[in-house]
Each structure stands twice: as structure tokens, then as C-alpha cells.
Amino acid sequence: MAANGEWHCEKRAFSKIESFSQEKENNVTETGCLSIIVLGASGDLAKKKTFPALFNLYQQGFLQLNDVHIFGYSRTKLFDDELKERIRGYLPVGNKVSCNVSEFLQLIKYVSGAYDSREGFQELDKAISEHETSKKSTQGTCRRLFYLALPPSVYPQVCKMIKAYCTNQSDVGGWTRVVVEKPFGKDLASAEELSSQIGELFDEPQIYRIDHYLGKELVQNLLVLRFANRFFLPLWNRDNIANVQIVFREDFGTEGRGGYFDQYGIIRDIIQNHLLQVFCLVAMEKPVSTKPEHIRDEKVKVLQSVNPIVDEDVVLGQYRGYRDDPTVPDDSNTPTFATVILHIHNERWEGVPFILKAGKALNSRKAEIRVQFKDVPGDIFKCSKQGRNELVIRLQPSEAIYMKLTVKQPGLEMAATQSELDLSYRQRYQGIVIPEAYERLILDTIKGDQQHFVRRDELKAAWEIFTPLVQRIESGNLQAIEYEAGSRGPDEADQLLEKAGYVQTHGYIWIPPTL
Ligand code: BG6
Numbered sequence: 045m046a047a048n049g050e051w052h053c054e055k056r057a058f059s060k061i062e063s064f065s066q067e068k069e070n071n072v073t074e075t076g077c078l079s080i081i082v083l084g085a086s087g088d089l090a091k092k093k094t095f096p097a098l099f100n101l102y103q104q105g106f107l108q109l110n111d112v113h114i115f116g117y118s119r120t121k122l123f124d125d126e127l128k129e130r131i132r133g134y135l136p137v138g139n140k141v142s143c144n145v146s147e148f149l150q151l152i153k154y155v156s157g158a159y160d161s162r163e164g165f166q167e168l169d170k171a172i173s174e175h176e177t178s179k180k181s182t183q184g185t186c187r188r189l190f191y192l193a194l195p196p197s198v199y200p201q202v203c204k205m206i207k208a209y210c211t212n213q214s215d216v217g218g219w220t221r222v223v224v225e226k227p228f229g230k231d232l233a234s235a236e237e238l239s240s241q242i243g244e245l246f247d248e249p250q251i252y253r254i255d256h257y258l259g260k261e262l263v264q265n266l267l268v269l270r271f272a273n274r275f276f277l278p279l280w281n282r283d284n285i286a287n288v289q290i291v292f293r294e295d296f297g298t299e300g301r302g303g304y305f306d307q308y309g310i311i312r313d314i315i316q317n318h319l320l321q322v323f324c325l326v327a328m329e330k331p332v333s334t335k336p337e338h339i340r341d342e343k344v345k346v347l348q349s350v351n352p353i354v355d356e357d358v359v360l361g362q363y364r365g366y367r368d369d370p371t372v373p374d375d376s377n378t379p380t381f382a383t384v385i386l387h388i389h390n391e392r393w394e395g396v397p398f399i400l401k402a403g404k405a406l407n408s409r410k411a412e413i414r415v416q417f418k419d420v421p422g423d424i425f426k427c428s429k430q431g432r433n434e435l436v437i438r439l440q441p442s443e444a445i446y447m448k449l450t451v452k453q454p455g456l457e458m459a460a461t462q463s464e465l466d467l468s469y470r471q472r473y474q475g476i477v478i479p480e481a482y483e484r485l486i487l488d489t490i491k492g493d494q495q496h497f498v499r500r501d502e503l504k505a506a507w508e509i510f511t512p513l514v515q516r517i518e519s520g521n522l523q524a525i526e527y528e529a530g531s532r533g534p535d536e537a538d539q540l541l542e543k544a545g546y547v548q549t550h551g552y553i554w555i556p557p558t559l
Pocket residue numbers: 256294313314411
């Protein structure tokens with residue numbers, strides 16, 4: 045009973061979050077028989093992310109036993125039970141919500157087949173149709189969600205097969221949606237080719253390009269923070285902000301994915317997508333409304349206002365030991381670390397450096413946005429000695445928003461010191477479980493909300509910014525500097541930050557509160 049109570053609370057909290065998200069632009073049905081088809085079901089992404097996310101949604105009542113069925117499809121020959129056993133170990137049990145793993149696993153049916161096999165996809169369609177018939181679905185209310193947990197090289201082929209053999213034929217009111225994951229191409233030309241191939245088969249409202257950073261709680265908070273608070277409106281511009289950093293750090297290396305990573309590098313793996321999406325939300329203008337298309341229009345505009353990246357604004361690094369991976373070429377110049385400064389050519393941001401920094405095998409793991417304000421004019425308290433005001437949005441771990449500011453040191457003496465206003469989520473929102481990014485994004489797909497997905501023109505604009513740079517790296521014009529694994533990265537990156545005007549505060553450290 046208690047567990048049920050908690051479950052209902054969570055569901056209510058979720059609906060509140062959803063309530064401002066969007067008005068429906070079209071009248072597609074959001075109820076009725078739902079089939080979720082995970083292609084690449086025996087692979088890593090499906091096991092580690094997709095199925096656990098579906099399980100969490102199931103536990104919280106967002107997938108109804110009576111309406112939903114989940115289909116796994118991949119090349120591996122497996123019986124239903126073998127797939128279920130593979131998945132079982134990855135399902136997050138043990139949190140507060142009561143769970144029934146076996147009940148969830150009952151929802152899953154497995155079909156094996158090649159990604160270019162007509163028979164395989166016909167078999168899959170048969171299984172889905174049987175489910176729809178068994179639920180006595182009214183014609184035209186069936187919903188089919190295809191989740192491609194697959195390498196992008198097979199997307200066009202698989203999309204062709206889905207379109208030819210598995211599309212919801214009685215589509216009036218029902219729908220077919222396709223979820224795809226990065227990498228979307230390796231540069232502008234390949235991304236555009238992929239977009240055209242998929243675009244010939246499905247309309248843009250059917251295509252959900254996932255960037256899982258858009259599903260993170262604090263990333264989703266950015267628009268509310270910026271546009272629902274009077275505090276920030278007048279300050280958010282070149283008159284007050286000195287520089288912005290968007291940082292991703294991992295304290296482990298490429299670990300077994302060296303061969304894959306070497307073809308992409310940190311710019312394609314993290315900066316061109318995850319950090320650039322965050323950048324858009326920090327820098328864009330206020331959208332006309334919270335409708336997904338209005339928001340995405342503004343993201344495209346700010347991307348189109350970014351100046352071409354110059355070599356002087358880039359520092360690349362590669363950690364020592366990266367090339368020891370037998371799948372990485374001995375002469376690889378692939379960066380595992382990069383600092384790239386973007387400049388926006390518009391009225392709000394002219395002259396403000398946006399520093400995007402990402403690295404693997406560093407001395408800590410965190411992702412954050414750091415907005416540094418300019419010095420106080422006519423400073424009578426020697427504030428610059430204490431350090432500048434900063435607004436820090438800690439995306440992970442220890443989600444928080446804190447504001448570094450100068451206050452009087454408590455006591456008899458009149459001394460100024462640096463402190464913070466701290467909204468630490470774990471402390472402020474005790475008992476609320478922050479949803480996993482994938483969980484939220486799959487739910488959005490079911491609801492038909494594309495706000496937190498990358499639109500085709502956004503993707504194009506993102507590649508327009510980074511393609512010349514990745515090409516210069518690949519032709520050897522820009523070299524990665526070696527850094528020690530477990531360090532801060534190359535010293536040159538810190539020097540670049542200083543050159544860009546970032547002033548580091550010494551002697552102050554934010555400590556996430558412990559409960
Ligand atoms: C993925 C990258 O997109 O994001 C990985 O390919 C990276 O290299 C991961 O480790 C980081 O995601 P998160 O959610 O752990 O910050």
C-alpha cells in the first residue's frame with residue numbers, strides 16, 4: 045500500500061512537469077494499443093539503457109499492461125527467455141517503487157532476423173499485428189514506436205524495411221514513430237545524406253533524434269530558469285556576462301571502445317552534440333511559446349549565428365595510454381580532450397566567449413555550465429580579490445544550481461568573502477527520484493512531444509559549425525597534445541581559458557551537501 049502511494053505521488057509529479065510542455069499541434073492519438081519495438085535488442089545500448097528505461101516507465105505506470113507490448117528484434121538467434129535473462133540483470137531494482145521484474149519481462153517478445161531481411165521484418169509485423177488484434181484495437185488507433193538501438197550505418201536499410209513491412213497501415217489516428225541515436229553522420233555531408241535517406245521514408249514529425257543530454261533534469265530546467273525568473277532576464281547578455289563554460293569531464297578513458305572512439309574523437313562524441321545542445325539552451329533567445337517548434341526555431345537561429353571556429357580558439361589533447369588499446373592505430377591523432385571557444389555574432393552575445401570543454405581520463409567526473417559575470421564596477425570591497433560572481437548549473441553528479449557571490453564574513457570584522465546560494469537537488473527535493481534521461485525521452489516519444497529531440501535543420505547547423513574543424517584535425521593541421529591520464533588535461537587548455545578572460549577563483553570550493 046505504501047509503495048503504491050509513492051508510485052502515485054511520482055506519477056502526479058511527472059504530470060506537472062509535462063503540463064507546460066506543449067499544446068498538441070495535430071490530432072494524433074496518444075491512447076490505444078502501443079507496440080514498442082527495440083531493434084538491436086541484444087546489443088549493449090538496448091540492454092544498458094533502452095530496456096531499463098522501459099522498465100522504469102512500466103513501474104511508474106506509464107506503460108499499461110493491458111495496452112503495451114515490447115518487441116525485441118536483432119540478428120542473434122535467441123529464444124524469448126534467453127533475451128529476457130540477458131535483460132534481467134540490467135533492470136534497476138531496489139529503489140523505493142515496488143517492482144515486478146517478471147511481470148515486465150512478460151511484455152517482451154523476441155523476433156530474430158537480419159536488418160535487410162524481408163522475411164524477418166514480415167515476421168516482426170506479424171507479431172505486432174497479432175498483439176494489436178489480441179487487444180481488439182479499433183482500426184486506426186494502433187501506435188508503433190521503433191527504437192533503433194543500432195549503428196547508424198544500418199539506419200537507412202532498417203528504415204526501408206520498417207516502412208515497407210511494418211508501418212501501421214491503418215494510420216488514420218494511429219502512428220508510426222522512429223527513434224534514432226547519434227552519431228548522425230561524421231560531418232555535414234554524411235549527416236545530410238543520412239537525413240535525406242531517412243527523410244524520404246518518414247516525415248520529420250515521425251523522426252525522434254535522441255541526444256540524451258536533452259533528457260537530463262538540469263538541462264530541461266534551463267529554459268524555465270532563464271525565462272521564468274526576473275533575476276536573470278536583464279543580466280543575461282554581453283553587458284554583464286564575461287564568459288560561459290560548458291564542461292564535460294570523465295575520469296575514465298575509452299575502455300574497450302577505443303576502436304569505435306578513434307573514428308569519432310571527443311568533438312563528435314560529446315561537443316558537437318551534447319555540449320552544443322546545452323549551449324543552444326543557454327544562448328538562444330526567448331521562444332514565442334513553449335511549443336517544440338518555437339523552441340527549436342530559436343536553437344537553430346543561435347547555431348546559425350556562431351562564427352567559424354579559428355585554430356587559436358582550440359586546444360586538443362590525447363591522454364597517455366590511449367594508443368595502447370590494440371584497436372587504436374599507433375599514430376592516432378584523435379583527440380580525447382578538446383577545448384573549443386565559440387563566438388556568437390549577435391546583439392546579445394558579441395564578444396562573450398562560450399568555452400566548450402570535454403575530456404576523457406581526467407581527474408574528475410562532472411558536467412556543468414559556469415556563467416561568469418564581469419567584475420563589479422567601482423568596486424569598494426575589493427570583490428575581485430574574492431572572485432567573480434558565477435552561476436553554476438551542475439548537470440551531474442550532485443545536481444545543483446548555485447550562485448557564487450560575495451558576502452560579509454560573519455563576525456566582528458568587516459571582511460568580504462565568497463559564498464554561495466545553493467539549490468542542491470538532493471537536499472531540496474528529498475524523496476523525489478530524478479528520472480533517467482532515456483526514460484523521459486521515450487515517454488516524450490510516446491506522447492509525441494519533440495521538444496527534447498534534435499530537428500533536422502538543427503543537426504545541419506551543428507555540423508556546419510564543426511565540420512571544418514574536424515576536417516582540419518583529420519588532415520593533421522591541428523595536433524593533439526599528450527596529457528597524463530587522471531590530470532586536468534593539457535596546461536595549454538587552462539592558458540586558453542585565461543586568454544579568453546576566465547578568472548579562476550582561488551581558495552573557494554563548492555562542496556555538495558551530504559544528507
Ligand atoms: C555518450 C558518449 O554519448 O555520452 C560517451 O558516446 C559518454 O562517450 C556518454 O561517456 C556520457 O553520458 P553521461 O550521461 O554519462 O554523461
